[in-house]
Amino acid sequence: MLDYGPDAILMTGLDGSNWHLKDYEARGGYGALKKILNEKITPEAVVAEVKKSGLRGRGGAGFPAGLKWSFMPKQYTGAKYLVCNSDEGEPGTFKDRDILRYNPHMLIEGMLIGAYAMGIGTGYNYIHGEIWAEYELFEQALAEARAAGYLGKNILGTEFAFELHAVHGYGAYICGEETGLLESIEGKKGQPRFKPPFPASFGLYGKPTTINNTETFAAVPWIINNGGDAFLALGKPNNGGTKLFSVSGHVNRPGNYEVRLGTPFAKLLEMAGGMRGGRKIKAVIPGGSSAPVLPGHIIMQTDLDYDSIAKAGSMLGSGAVIVMDETTCMVRALERLSYFYFEESCGQCTPCREGTGWMYRMVHRIEHGKGRQEDLDLLTNVADNIAGRTICALGDAAALPVKSFINHFRDEFQYHIDHKRCMVSVPGGYFSAESAAVERAA
Amino acid sequence: MLSAESLKKIDREIAKFPAGQKQSAVMAALAIAQDEKGWLATETMDYLAHYLGMPPIAVYEVASFYNMYNLAPGGKHKLTICTNLPCALSGAADAAEHLKQCLGVGFNETTADGRITLKEGECMGACGDAPVLLVNNKRMCGSMSRDKLDQLLAELK
Amino acid sequence: MPKVEIDGRQIEVPNGATVMDAANALGIAIPHFCYHKKLSIAANCRMCLVQVEKAPKPLPACATPVTDGMKVFTESEYARTAQKGVMEFLLINHPLDCPICDQGGECQLQDLAVGYGKGASRYAEEKRVVFHKNVGPLISMEEMTRCIHCTRCVRFGQEIAGVMELGMMGRGEHAEIVSFVGRSVDSELSGNMIDLCPVGALTSKPFRYSARTWELARRKSVSPHDSLGSNLVVQVMANKVMRVLPLENEELNECWLSDRDRFAYEGLNSTERLTQPMLKIDGRWQEVDWQQALAAVAKGLKNVQAQHGPQALGALAAPHSTLEELYLLGKLVRGIGSQNVDFRLRQSDFSADRKQTGAPWLGMKIADIGGLDRVLVVGSFLRKDHPLVANRLRQATKRGQQVNLIHATDDDLLMNLAHKAIVPPQQLPEALAQVVKAVAEAKQQPVPAALAGVKVGADAKNIAASLASGGNTGVFLGNLAEQHPQAVLLRLLAQELAGLLGAKFGFFGAAANSVGGYLAQAVPGAGGLNAAAMLAEPRKAYLLLNAEPELDCHDPRAAIKAMQATEFVISLSAYKGYALEYASVMLPIAPFTETSGSFVNAEGRMQSFNGVVKPLGEARPAWKVLRVLGNLLGIKGFDYDSSEQVRDEIVKPDQVAAKLDNRLNGLALELPAASGGLQRIADVPIYFSDAIVRRAPSLQQTQDGALPRAWMNAALLARLGLKDGQAVTVRQGEGEAAVNAACDDRLPRDGVRLAAAHSSTRNLGPMSGEISVEPR
């Protein structure tokens, strides 16, 4: 049995091989869909239930899902699209992959319910190119659903029709951004679009479109089965339900854990087996690499929900918890993250295209003992000149780590500049100054 | 230009999209073509442009935007190792170093015997299994310790 | 209509207007690079960031829709900080090589950097280097490191030219503007990308490094190469035309130029220019002075007149000549007593002469073409013959205009055609007749008796349905229709169709003065011979004005024979050309850049211009030469002081409209059986169209300047036992040409496409009719 923790409601009863339709049905799967269709629950009532549940988008921004669904133009008679964002590529995040490979029908059912609620006939699930096995498995799950009459025309003998397809990326983080993703489905470079217009009015092929994260959709059947109130009650007001947290880094048991929103971080750390080697916690990025880093002592006092983490100065984001212990060189860590954003910038807008490279090169210099006194202020200022001035949020995502790393660990950066070497000197430490250098063409 | 089997696969992809949106299948088509040919030559992109009714330059834009397309011939196998922070925290740097030592190449290089091309990758969405490595774009390998790397290299003839 | 306040000033703007639109309307300049009024909004440069009240971050003016009550600050500290931040980013990887950059002095980045840049760069890292590219003879991409990724060039291709030839490959900092793996840029509108590029990344290859902008004087002119009359800024230095740029005129060329209009100027500086009057004395050419030359001309003309009578003289003028030149030529010929003058050199059907009520023209304003909802184009190589009209239609089709085509070739027009009928040229009238009949039937109107036997095919039905479904329709006859042996029949059918549809109809017109030539009466009067007849019944003397008969006439073979057989040819031309072989006198006259004059474009707009440089060598404006000749021959009324005086004698600009009319009187509609056999389809490739472009080397190196080939579809190639690329002999009557065969599967059955107006095909017969092809 796969163990996602005692609070798990979405990821329970899974053993890695029981993902098939018959297994899902045995767990009561597609019950929510049947309930809606049998009891003729109206689309409006479905949206209302999702609103009530306090389900917030699991893709990063935490936007209330029910509210987003209510933006879809009801009167619009032409084609509308439903898109699932399974382009999980935010460093530290690996939860959607588990849903896709262990419980794909839950996602399909969630999308069916969404399609019903918004009057949508066609859907696409955009799957990260690197998880190819999951893409193929999801295609199989779709075939099962189609054969059983859950997809296609006259679903379960009703008028309701919905067709769902799997599409895949091929190596571009930016396609996780929803409009970049839409461009990619259209067969173009994944360059994000300027908003407005928003996808709800101008989305895929210019048609009204709703995009949600895999986990967001996956939570929907439970909400319909058990009621929005029950889901909300699992978490905290405005932070309904459980959430999958992907824990990586210096812990004993990295992996996904499903906990109620509002659970203390300390408890999650415990579930993940505590700090590897019993070392001291130094810093945690609580919501994927784009979220500001928090020093260990702050995060240890913080609960895992959107509002609490925001209050602590970071973001719950995608729920990717990257744990770093005392052996970690923060300059080196930032250097790698900055390299990531530099590599993954789509290149269309000036501040991101030019600024990410500038930031990376500066951090790289500092890490390699070539930092200058003025660099830290300049770095912060360059980050400020990127944040909020780009087409999409990748600019912010690139700026936030830089600002937060310098903000919380300025003395470490200063030490690098002053002494041209690292102040971390725990022997044998992971990712410390002593570990082998990554040679990378700069 | 492409085998009947590949074309059939491409047609299946095209069918996923509304009429008049053949271009939507370009990413899948490029991946299918790459599987068959090993890399995307100019003629291959030109052919697909024609097949999908797109300007060749638009195909080229796509092929060069996404990391997993090979725009130049490489080794028989492509190993892409993630060195992003979560993987690095769990030994990706050492794993990459080990690979470089064993293969005698750096990133973006191919072994002298033409067997393996080594690439540095970005987050593959599997950080729980860090360090992770992708074989030929399709096969994900996790927790790549030195032993497991050695095993993999022995297997990839 | 939302109200917005920008920098304290209020304005009401239409729904959907952006902050940039509103600012433009107020005359407030917001710095920008990627925004261009004719292109889609990319919002990628971020230079136009402004402060919007209550917005949490600065917003791009170009992409932010105005909402009612919005307050915008474009110059506040907040906005300035954002703009300066963007400018700094733009400059970190941009080479600071303004002093050696071709764009220096006319660079938007340079201009703005002065206002928004910081003194010293804070960027201490290595700058990016981008490899140069070769995309053909017109556009230089040598300095791509300067590119700021605004994607204007890419969007231009996708949206205006209708063909995406440049793209941005790669991503992030590695993103680069490229063509597909080293391919050339072949669009006939490509040069506009040079104008659009806000920095010195895309520059003009012919102009590159030949001058600095501040050394250039800018003078207005009008393009002679097609019937649009594109407005030009001609840049000159040391009495030489260095570069041609568009002068914006929304009603004509908008802000664009075709590559022909832009790069043809190279032909003005050709070594083939005739710069000294020349006389053939005892079979040898000698340079003489004007006095000698003109005396010889007067004497020669008088001789011919005395020995053979005035009718022995014929005058042929290119339709690219100015109104004044055309008029004085006619006046001179008539003064001698002949009516043999014509400017319609490529026309072959003259049966409408003296049956028309006015000068044939477009039938409407050029600017109104985009507002039509249904269009039928008959017999036009639209994209190459009228690049900017094609663009108007291309843009209009995106707004729902339906364009239908009846033509002999199926070249990609880079727009979505509603329906088309592609037929061999001799069947054009039949195809149009089918549409007329189908429309009549659809509208339940009587079908003209002559069309009773016409069978309506599926294409015609579709076209008719499209046309009949509109409210505002235009029917246009293109160059092929105008040159067609049954041009008048086509015109009658178009007239009939327009009547049925309540549509406008007219001619695109091939050259700068296709309309003006009629106004200038450069057409035969009663008893006179038209251009074809003058060659078919050779004259004893010819006066050639800007004309190269072997390239400009409908039947070049007949023209060459006539020129060789005659006694006395006077060539008034800017070039030597083939006149060297047959002329007796060559008079160097000024091309449009060296003389004042007027063009009357397709819509009847008279545009007068001045010379932008002094005539080269001993060349003189043709109107002056003709005036002196008139005087020497003692003809009355040749005392002009200026070209304006000549023009005013012809027609006042405001009187032109009254003289335009496409209707034909007293001609009955008759539909003869079309001939069979292999038929020649002769286009005039865009860079062979007139004497100047033919001598523009860079244009000649483009794909469109390629050697003519005998194009036919695969079935015909097979039937003739030919292979694609094989060397063949093409025969037409007694003439023959050695070319290569080529395959174009979109060509109609039994049609062989072989270009006219090129020396390799000048020994062939007319631009239409039967032809044979065999292996060489």
Ligand SMILES: Cc1cc2nc3c(=O)[nH]c(=O)nc-3n(C[C@H](O)[C@H](O)[C@H](O)COP(=O)(O)O)c2cc1C
């Ligand atoms: C650079 C960038 C990368 C993103 N990557 C992802 C991703 O991998 N998966 C995802 O679901 N959302 C991602 N997002 C967020 C999406 O844009 C979008 O907000 C989300 O898919 C909406 O779904 P939700 O409301 O269910 O969270 C990303 C956003 C940005 C700016």
Ligand code: SF4
């Ligand atoms: S912020 Fe970066 S990734 Fe987003 S649109 Fe701009 S260049 Fe592309």
Ligand code: FES
């Ligand atoms: S002009 Fe607005 S972003 Fe470029």
